[in-house]
Amino acid sequence: MSDIIRKATRESYGETLRDLADKYENLVVLDADLAAATKTAIFKKAYPQRFFDCGIAEANMMGVAAGLAACGKIPFASTFAMFAAGRAYEIVRNSIGYPHLNVKIGATHAGISVGEDGATHQCNEDIALMRTIPGMTIINPADDVEARQAVEAAINYAGPVYMRFGRLAVPVFNDKNSYKFELGKGVVLREGTDVTIIATGLMVYEALEASKTLSDEGISARVVNIHTIKPLDTELVCRCASDTGVIVTVEEHSIIGGLGSAVSEAVTGCCPVPVVRIGVNDEYGCSGPAVELLKKFGLCAENIVAKTKEALKLKR
16 A cells, blocks of 8 residues: 555646646636635646636636636636635536536535535535536546546537546556546446446545455455546446446445436436445534544445445345
8 A cells, every 4th residue: 555646636726727728818717716626726837827716606616617717718717616606606516517618627625535524515405506506517536647637638529528536646656657537438447247347536446445355355346437427328237227226326425416326316217227326425524633534434445345346236
């Protein structure tokens, strides 16, 4: 474990915006007085004339981003997930989603891994909220390599995109030389025949670790990374349901309205099989060290192993 590189995807976000600025001259970045935390300060330092601090006024920032997009710019509106999806929801819905404007929302500090900031800032509802907006694309990258490619994919996509980034440094497991991000396409990271574990964001690495333990115990688990939650790779999800007969979903988000819900909806329509959802139950988070909170809420390899074994008992 000591040789594993760890990096927060919010850092990948800030660095990639800076690195792509010359390539995409219409790219501009907005923030709501949180540039140091969202890492957009990296872009600000290099391109101050293309950076706009809108202050602690997230709804107004989304409106400004909408105006910039209408003028031909590619704005990245950046703030914490709680404020981007929660506080500014109505503006995102009506001023960005309804006219289908080319605004990219960089939502950092998502999930309970925000840690000591506590329940008020631990946004476990953002994916559910953004899924309800027609035409909104939702990306939740798993590591640094995926996050960097996802940012450029968002730039090249015409329409609103909600991107979810974390505060916690997480393992970088994708190979930057071979990995290729494809919007709307899930990635099979490990083949298996007994059960499919579908994960997103920082839970992907935990799912991989869980699959290794399950393998040692004679259980063949397929692991799938769903980085684009909307549009969902329904074809892959349904194939997994048909192949393995049971699915376990894992997300650092509420089990209501997120990845688990999206997968359940897809499976119901194509190949009904049991779906066991691992995530934050119908409850708020609490303050504490990020790693400890993840374990407390069962968002760890050990719990994935336990829940997968239970899921296998549901196979018909």
